[in-house]
Structure formats: C-alpha cells, structure tokens
Amino acid sequence: KHVTEKVSTPTEKGAVTGKDARGTANLLNVLHPDHRPDLAHFRTGLGKPDDMDVKDDGTMGQHTLPHPIWTEEEVNKVVITHTPPQTFTDKLAYGTVKFMRWNFDLFSGFKYGKRTERKWLQRIIFLETVAGVPGMVAAMTRHLHSLRRLKRDHGWIHTLLEEAENERMHLMTALQLKQPSAVFRGCVIFAQGTFVTLFSAAYLLNPKFCHRFVGYLEEEAVKTYTKCLEDFDSGRLPLWSNMEAPPLAKRYWSLPHDAMMRDVILAIRADEAHHRLVNHTLSDLDKDDPNPFQPGK
C-alpha cells in the first residue's frame, strides 16, 4: 500500500553554500532545488537531515491505520463551519475552547507582527502536540471500560485511534521542517502534562463534553489552516510557496510526486474538518450507541 521512497538529502542534491545565519535553514531541507534557486543557500547549516528530530529514512508512516485519502476537489471545498452550542455542556465546551484560543493567541505572540513560515511552524507544531491527546485518551478510556465492565465498545475505539494517529502524523510532518528550541520543548512537555490530566479526568466524567470540546477545537483548527492558506495566496509565505512537500507527507496522504507544501496544508485542513464532523457527531451520541464511522472513512 505504501511506497518506500528514497529520501533525497541536500548532500545528494549537490553542494550547499553554508551561508545561513538566521537559524531557519532547517525549514528548508525539503526545498526543491529547481524552485527558487536563489533560496538554495537555505539548505544548509543547522538543518542537516541527520540532526533532525524526526529523521525520515523512508519508513515513516508505513504502518498507519486506514485514513481518508482526500481528492483535490474534497480538500478545496472545506469551509469554516460552526455548530451552535445547545445544551449547557455544549456552551461550556465552546466557552472553554474560545478561552483557550484567546489566551494562546495572546501568549504565543501570534497576534502581533508579521506571520512568517517560522511563526506558522511554531504554532502548528505546538497545537499538533496537543491535538494528538484526546483521541488516544478517549480510546484508552473506552478500551479499559470495556475490559473492566465486561461490555462491548460499539465500534468507537478505531475512530478515536485513527484521529490520534492522524494528529500525530500532522506533527511528524511539521517536524520535517523544523527543530524546535529547548524553551519550546519545555512548553510542549508542560502543556501535555496539564492537558492529559485534565482531559482524562473530563473524559471519565463527561464524554459528551469532551467530544463537543474537540469538535470546537477542530472548528478553530479549520480556521487556522484556512488562514494559513490565505497567507500562501497573499504572498506572505514565499519559502513555503516554493517548497516541495516532504516525502513523508506525499507517502501518508498519497500526494502526487510533485506535490507542494500548500497541498500538505490542504490535506491537513481536510483532516481537521473530518475530526470536526466526527467529534460533533460522537458528542450527539450516547456512549452505547454504535459509531457510524467506518475504518478509514
């Protein structure tokens, strides 16, 4: 099913000039040398593939669960939507997401100054380390519940695991482009500690709240990636506009051989829109209702 591709490294593609002084070289390991040869000097320095956190030797993403492969039409017709909160639980979930987003935009400094590739990557990597938590926590909770209460699961676990893995693949894809700093890593570890604890407790108490919460998080994720695509189209992201998709992304989303970074962001946004639908749907169900989503759909 998956194709093993040999990954081109800058060294294989020819000499590099070694002039980078901005620390953004690692953004650009996957820059195709045929595009914007004037940017070729970025492909050096800190970002040697051997130094990458997540070194793709061509085997990454080969053992993934079934997941949707989007058509060009599907990724382009994704729109920002909003499911109005109805119950008190819904309102609490919506309020929590709005509160978190407002604070995150403020403290991450995303609101201020120019949005660059660097800033976008920082934001995407951080958010995806959090986004991979709910699906896994929910899957484990339902699995242990089934074992402990001697009850069936009604087919939910696979969908939750697919979501968790898909978010982790978003992260792995973003990590192809950047090696985060020590301070950033500290923030990620702290955020996970807090979020895993709170989300696990919340899932035991009220799974409907949790799926609604994720539904609203995903509404925000679709907004975020839509804004990113707008930044591509308004010329704010010149590096990414000319950057080929990382081999991992081509493999995972079955993208065409000449796919570019913009295609990767389109695929990620389609995934987020799918999680939005899944989680709002699961929140509408009772925990013993059958899951209407089939594997990989």
Next chain:
Amino acid sequence: KHVTEKVSTPTEKGAVTGKDARGTANLLNVLHPDHRPDLAHFRTGLGKPDDMDVKDDGTMGQHTLPHPIWTEEEVNKVVITHTPPQTFTDKLAYGTVKFMRWNFDLFSGFKYGKRTERKWLQRIIFLETVAGVPGMVAAMTRHLHSLRRLKRDHGWIHTLLEEAENERMHLMTALQLKQPSAVFRGCVIFAQGTFVTLFSAAYLLNPKFCHRFVGYLEEEAVKTYTKCLEDFDSGRLPLWSNMEAPPLAKRYWSLPHDAMMRDVILAIRADEAHHRLVNHTLSDLDKDDPNPFQPGK
C-alpha cells in the same frame, strides 16, 4: 472483509424447556441444538441473549485492526516454550509472573477440585480483562512520548494496539458464554485499578522489563490454553466439546461455518503464542529500534 451474520437465538431455534437450575444456562446459548439434544434444556433461563452483557447483534468485531488469521496447521503446531531469563531485569520479570500465577491459582481455587466449563470460563474471563491492559498502556505511553518529545515512534504503536484489541476480543468471545456475578465483577474492577497503575508506572520506568513480563505472561497463557485443550481431549469438558463456536468468534478468526468451541480455544492459544514472540522480541530491542512486526502479521 467481515461478513454480517444473522445470529441465531434459542428462541428462533425452537422452544426451550426451562428446567435449568444450576445457573449454567448462560454457558449454552450457542450450543447447537443438533448436538447433544439431551443438553437442550440448558438453553434457557438466565442466559437469554437479551440478558447477556455482550449481546452480539452481528456487528461485533467488524471494525477490528488487522490481525493474523491462523491456518489449521498453525494452530495445531503451537507449543509451550520458555525463553530463559538472562539479565537481572529478565529474572525480575520472570519471578513476578511466577509469583502472580502461583497466587492466582491458589486464590482463584483453580488448583482444587474438578475443572469444569464454568471454572474455565471464570478463569479465562478474569485473565483476559487483565491481558488487554499492557498493549493499550504501552501504545498510549509511546504515543504521548512521541508527541511530547517530538520524536518518531519507529512503528511500534500499531503492534501494541493490535495486541490490546486481540486480548479484548478474547474477552468478548468468552463473554458470549457467561454472565459473571457481582462479586466477580468487583474483583475485575479491583484488578484493573491495580494493574493499570502498576503497569503504567513500570512502562515509564522500564519498557524492557514490561515487554519481558508480558512475554512470560504469554508463556503462561499458552500453558493455560494447552491444558484447556487437554481437558477437551480427556473428556472433562462435555458441554464445550459439543458446542458450536459463537458467531463472533467465527467472524473474528474467519473460522469455518461449522467451527466448534475447541477451534476457538485453538485460535486464542495461537494468538497468545504470537504475543509471546512479539513481546520477547520487543524486550530485546531498544525503544528507538524499528519494530520488525508488520500490521496484522
């Protein structure tokens, strides 16, 4: 891939006589009426399918991860094996399993008296509620580690999830035959609470110990199911010897239409032998080594 089968209920198969007074009726919902018609009166009372904890409406086990489908040759050539402990960690893992087994045999009363279908089911259900824990805990730990440390997983997670799901399917299969008592349920809940806590802590501290521990647990599981098969063959299990496999089991292991309970135990034993190999292998690896097991293999 999976076939939706209509599940036959006793009612559909004709009138039942309602004489059961031993509380074992629920063992026998899947007893094929063509076998041992003298046992037909067992198919009544407590064990009406509507009362079952895990009511299979024909949709159970349809969303499962890829898993091995064993041939008749494969299930019959499974043997009891032992990987001698080498390191101190190995010895500790082996000692822990031996200690746990000795205590469990004692306190569950399995050592004493005649081994009946009832006693076997009790034991199998209890053990499988525990067996489903390690794979899920390990998968979640590695998933969160990957998110938190911004590192790849090296392909382990899918194998761990497959093991967890497979053990849960063993449990769901056994629950087709029995509705456990309140006291039993209390023991299951207590055992999970303890085991999840200890195993999670141990997996954070020393995954090699944990996989070795599961490897030794699975050595015991193969012994247990081998003894069960011996009890079939020595005539100790007359009810099961004449009982058709539950529809769920036929679906999950792709068993032939006329498969019997003995075929189910053979398939479960082959699964346990597979986990034995997987966990001893994973214990030999470092946590950043690639997982040699492919999905469903």
